Amino acid sequence: MATNVLPRSVQRLINELARLPGIGSKTASRLTFFLLRSADSNQALELSSALQELKEKTRFCSICYHITEEDPCDVCKDAERNQRLVCVVEEPLDVLAIERSRAYNGLYHVLHGAISPVEGVGPDDLYIEPFITRVANGDFEEIIIATNATLEGDSTARYLERRLAALGGRFRLTSLARGLAVGSDLEYTDEVTLGRALQGRQSL
Numbered sequence: 001m002a003t004n005v006l007p008r009s010v011q012r013l014i015n016e017l018a019r020l021p022g023i024g025s026k027t028a029s030r031l032t033f034f035l036l037r038s039a040d041s042n043q044a045l046e047l048s049s050a051l052q053e054l055k056e057k058t059r060f061c062s063i064c065y066h067i068t069e070e071d072p073c074d075v076c077k078d079a080e081r082n083q084r085l086v087c088v089v090e091e092p093l094d095v096l097a098i099e100r101s102r103a104y105n106g107l108y109h110v111l112h113g114a115i116s117p118v119e120g121v122g123p124d125d126l127y128i129e130p131f132i133t134r135v136a137n138g139d140f141e142e143i144i145i146a147t148n149a150t151l152e153g154d155s156t157a158r159y160l161e162r163r164l165a166a167l168g169g170r171f172r173l174t175s176l177a178r179g180l181a182v183g184s185d186l187e188y189t190d191e192v193t194l195g196r197a198l199q200g201r202q203s204l
C-alpha cells in the first residue's frame with residue numbers, strides 16, 4: 001500500500017471536491033492546491049463560508065421547491081402573479097432563465113432533476129408527488145410542462161402528462177413551442193428564444 005504523503009486535511013478536501021459532478025480526482029487535486037497556494041489568503045475562507053451559508057440559509061420553498069432563503073419564496077408570495085398558471089421545470093436555474101425572458105407571469109414548480117433510468121433517477125427521486133398533490137388541491141387553469149428538450153426531459157414530461165391526466169381535465173396542459181434546439185437545456189437558452197417558446201406554447 002502506498003504511503004499517504006499528503007496531510008489529512010489536504011486529502012480531505014480533494015476527496016470532497018472529487019465527489020462533485022464533473023470533477024475527477026485530477027481536477028480536485030488541482031483546485032485544492034490552487035486554494036492552498038492562493039496569494040489571496042481569504043479565498044479559501046470565503047469559499048468555506050459561502051458553502052456553509054448555502055446550507056444554513058437556503059432551503060426549498062415548501063410550495064414550489066425553488067431554492068429560497070425565505071419560505072414561501074418570493075415568487076409564491078407575489079400576489080401580482082397569475083395564481084392559476086404554473087410552469088414545471090427541472091432545475092432552479094430554469095426558473096431564472098424563464099424570469100429573464102420576461103414572458104411569464106405565473107408560478108413555478110421545480111422538480112430538481114429529470115427521470116433517468118440510466119442514472120437511476122426515478123419519479124420518487126424528484127419532487128413530482130408534491131406537485132401532483134398541489135395540482136389536485138389547487139385551481140390551476142393551465143400547466144406548462146417546461147422540461148428540457150432531452151431524452152430525460154421528454155420522459156419526465158410524458159410521466160407528468162400521464163399523472164396529471166389521471167386527475168381529470170380541469171386544466172389545460174401545454175408545453176413550450178419547440179423552437180428550442182433538441183438536446184438543449186432551458187437554462188442555456190437565450191431569453192428571446194425562450195420568450196417565443198413560452199408565447200407559442202401548445203396544448204398537449
Ligand SMILES: [Zn+2]
Nearest residue numbers: 061064073076
Ligand atoms: Zn415558491
